[in-house]
Amino acid sequence: MSTKRITLTALYTAIALVLHLFESALPPLFAFAPGAKMGLSNIVSLIAVFTLGSVDAFVILVIRCVLGSLFGGNIFSLAYSLPAGAISLGVEIVLIKLLVPRVSVITVSFTGAVIHNGVQLLVASIIVKTNLVSLLPLMLFASVVAGIAVGLTAYFTLKYLPERIYLTETKKHNDNDGGI
Amino acid sequence: MTDVKKIREIKASRPLKLIDIILMSLVLVIALAWAIIPYFSFPAGNTVQITVNGQTSEYSLDSNRKIHLDGLTVVIENGQVFVSETDCDDKVCQHTGKISKVNQSIVCLPKNIVIKVTGKNDFQVDSGGGV
Numbered sequence A: 001m002s003t004k005r006i007t008l009t010a011l012y013t014a015i016a017l018v019l020h021l022f023e024s025a026l027p028p029l030f031a032f033a034p035g036a037k038m039g040l041s042n043i044v045s046l047i048a049v050f051t052l053g054s055v056d057a058f059v060i061l062v063i064r065c066v067l068g069s070l071f072g073g074n075i076f077s078l079a080y081s082l083p084a085g086a087i088s089l090g091v092e093i094v095l096i097k098l099l100v101p102r103v104s105v106i107t108v109s110f111t112g113a114v115i116h117n118g119v120q121l122l123v124a125s126i127i128v129k130t131n132l133v134s135l136l137p138l139m140l141f142a143s144v145v146a147g148i149a150v151g152l153t154a155y156f157t158l159k160y161l162p163e164r165i166y167l168t169e170t171k172k173h174n175d176n177d178g179g180i
Numbered sequence B: 001m002t003d004v005k006k007i008r009e010i011k012a013s014r015p016l017k018l019i020d021i022i023l024m025s026l027v028l029v030i031a032l033a034w035a036i037i038p039y040f041s042f043p044a045g046n047t048v049q050i051t052v053n054g055q056t057s058e059y060s061l062d063s064n065r066k067i068h069l070d071g072l073t074v075v076i077e078n079g080q081v082f083v084s085e086t087d088c089d090d091k092v093c094q095h096t097g098k099i100s101k102v103n104q105s106i107v108c109l110p111k112n113i114v115i116k117v118t119g120k121n122d123f124q125v126d127s128g129g130g131v
Helices: A003-025 A041-051 A054-071 A075-098 A105-128 A133-160 B004-012 B018-041 B092-096
Strands: B047-052 B055-060 B065-069 B072-077 B080-086 B105-108 B113-118
Touching: A003 A041, A003 A054, A041 A054, A041 A075, A041 A105, A041 A133, A041 B004, A054 A075, A075 A105, A105 A133, A105 B018, A133 B004, A133 B018, A133 B105, B047 B065, B080 B092, B080 B105, B080 B113, B092 B105
Parallel strands: none
Antiparallel strands: B047 B055, B047 B113, B065 B072, B072 B080, B105 B113
16 A cells, blocks of 8 residues: 555545534524435445445445544544445445446535435334334435435546646656656 | 545546436435325324433423423414424434424434424324433
8 A cells, every 4th residue: 555545544534524414513504304415425425436436335434423522522423324334335336336336426526415314214123122113204305415415526526627636657668667 | 544546446437327327316216105194194293202311301382482491493274394493513303493293303412402202093103212
């Protein structure tokens, strides 16, 4: 693992954590869907899958969820954020590997948002011991909005982020770059 | 494991394709149907079940009253039930608004409180709990 890679992973984690905390400080964005969020830190996850790879994306996700729930002052929120985050990221990675660029990043983030909300409702149902699936259609509407916003941001970031930021291998015909 | 090939493919592609619009419209239509059908077909309820930490108590929807529990004020008014005040941070339960139909519910996760409307002859979906 190169120094650049470690630095990038740390940088991404920091950005994801800030987005996570910033978002939890905001008032509810969708009045119709209680508890629904934009999932801003999913932007970082998506970019990480492309620029660093699946494993690093998972590492960033886990650190972000653990630290986010610690900084948020409620360690129990980990039960909501981690399983939903991990499963939706897994689905997103599969979609990225198999379907992108036939489908857009927006569809990937939208699907991720749907899965995220579904798992979160499931966890909430288990915790409060009540079937909350009736909230799912509202969550689906929120997922469309969140998916478009997050997917569009990820798309434009990937499009305009200079490649030298994440390219680790130096050009083979150029000895000046050396490296170890 | 940087997927440069894929990133370049994305750079060359448009942000939204026809297939994306079709997929999302499909999900939107399903969500809309799912949200609207129960609203029209489910009958108005007549009982409110309030579950606090797994213990359920029932109230009639017909008589107006205010119930105070654990920083939460539940108001039953004109056959509707809603949370008028709460001291928790996210105020999710308060934002849920008024509910009156069978199987609609207001949930307060931080306090583990569930408010659910039921009817006399309600066709309960298999609820996960009651343990």
